[in-house]
Amino acid sequence: MPLTEEPKDRWAWVEIDLNAVRKNTRAIKALLSRGTKLMCAVKADGYGHGAVECTKAMRSAGADQFAVATVAEGVELRKAGIEWPILMLNQAPEAAIPTLVEYDIMPSVFTSEFALAYGECAAAYDKVGKYHLAIDTGMTRIGVLPEEVVDFRHSIDFHRGLQCAGTFTHFATADTVRDWDFRLQAERFMGAVKALRDAGCDVGLVHCDNTPGTILHPELHNDMCRAGIGLYGLQPSEATAPRISLAPAMSVRARVTRAIYPAVGEGVSYGLNYRVPTPHVQVATIPLGYADGLSRTLSGRMDVLVHGKRARQVGNICMDQCMFAVDTNPVRSYRRATPVAEGDLVTIIGEDGDECITADEMAQLRGTINYEVTCNFGMRMEKVYV
Numbered sequence: 261m262p263l264t265e266e267p268k269d270r271w272a273w274v275e276i277d278l279n280a281v282r283k284n285t286r287a288i289k290a291l292l293s294r295g296t297k298l299m300c301a302v303k304a305d306g307y308g309h310g311a312v313e314c315t316k317a318m319r320s321a322g323a324d325q326f327a328v329a330t331v332a333e334g335v336e337l338r339k340a341g342i343e344w345p346i347l348m349l350n351q352a353p354e355a356a357i358p359t360l361v362e363y364d365i366m367p368s369v370f371t372s373e374f375a376l377a378y379g380e381c382a383a384a385y386d387k388v389g390k391y392h393l394a395i396d397t398g399m400t401r402i403g404v405l406p407e408e409v410v411d412f413r414h415s416i417d418f419h420r421g422l423q424c425a426g427t428f429t430h431f432a433t434a435d436t437v438r439d440w441d442f443r444l445q446a447e448r449f450m451g452a453v454k455a456l457r458d459a460g461c462d463v464g465l466v467h468c469d470n471t472p473g474t475i476l477h478p479e480l481h482n483d484m485c486r487a488g489i490g491l492y493g494l495q496p497s498e499a500t501a502p503r504i505s506l507a508p509a510m511s512v513r514a515r516v517t518r519a520i521y522p523a524v525g526e527g528v529s530y531g532l533n534y535r536v537p538t539p540h541v542q543v544a545t546i547p548l549g550y551a552d553g554l555s556r557t558l559s560g561r562m563d564v565l566v567h568g569k570r571a572r573q574v575g576n577i578c579m580d581q582c583m584f585a586v587d588t589n590p591v592r593s594y595r596r597a598t599p600v601a602e603g604d605l606v607t608i609i610g611e612d613g614d615e616c617i618t619a620d621e622m623a624q625l626r627g628t629i630n631y632e633v634t635c636n637f638g639m640r641m642e643k644v645y646v
């Protein structure tokens with residue numbers, strides 16, 4: 261297990277394998293034809309993996325551009341010295357426009373009020389405000405409707421402070437094969453791009469494929485693909501798994517802060533909903549909880565790995581700590597385990613010996629997707645890069 265420098269002040273941390281990030285980036289880049297650019301989504305602090313470190317790793321592996329969700333995320337990258345193009349995947353409040361201009365963060369644009377205010381500000385700074393036009397082809401989230409794109413461009417193109425550097429849409433069902441709704445979105449998008457070109461508009465880089473689209477729909481790579489989850493080594497859906505092999509970059513680890521043998525019948529954690537059932541059951545504590553991304557809905561339903569074996573988490577997960585049980589009964593334990601001691605290493609996500617707990621396993625237990633699992637673990641724990 262690659263344990264180089266764990267945090268000195270806390271026995272719970274997130275381990276990020278930047279080699280895996282580079283490997284995944286190269287694997288995705290290898291799906292693209294020569295000349296097709298790769299935009300890497302590093303929003304939400306790189307899906308919880310650390311945006312700055314991941315951006316650098318992805319760049320070294322062939323990434324061309326980066327995408328963030330908020331102004332603050334873009335500013336963080338710029339302050340860390342990142343000079344490559346950054347697209348914000350949304351419009352911003354008008355009050356944030358000077359920051360976008362100052363830090364050279366391209367917004368996505370879908371209202372003329374915002375676009376013109378952005379152009380005004382850029383012109384006032386003697387700059388050209390590059391933006392990407394967002395088209396809503398069926399996800400009903402953001403964007404100009406396909407039938408309105410040409411009029412939209414005509415309503416803003418007079419402004420000398422504006423330059424369209426890209427035109428994009430986002431798919432709602434790119435992770436499903438042979439999906440009719442996906443085809444409809446793709447048709448609407450390519451139709452809108454053609455209409456813009458026919459009307460003489462410079463559309464900049466045309467892009468629509470996210471990770472599942474990049475893997476399953478190469479015919480829609482266009483000028484650029486926008487990958488996220490795959491770069492971090494997770495599959496966006498079961499359909500993509502057979503097509504590309506990816507290496508998960510995140511592990512979550514902790515060390516045991518306390519381990520005791522409570523008397524039979526003693527309860528564990530808020531509500532005492534777990535009671536020690538038999539003698540020789542050890543209850544051990546680790547210092548991470550729901551404020552670290554370990555959802556409380558997992559209470560009593562998830563495993564952790566210790567000494568290369570699974571142990572059941574027991575009692576309600578607290579804000580900053582949780583407990584697990586190890587049955588060391590030498591006679592009739594069904595899952596007999598070696599006793600744990602203070603300082604022993606515990607794996608919440610990742611490998612320990614032959615055992616592994618994946619973000620997908622945890623997502624399934626939580627009733628969510630792997631994206632949310634890694635984002636959540638990025639909230640408070642220190643990240644250690646290996």
Ligand SMILES: *Cc1c(COP(=O)(O)O)cnc(C)c1O
Pocket residue numbers: 301303349430469470471472486487488489490496
């Ligand atoms: C997050 C996001 C992506 C990346 O999606 P993945 O499924 O993680 O590859 C691409 N485009 C937009 C607009 C996004 O919001």
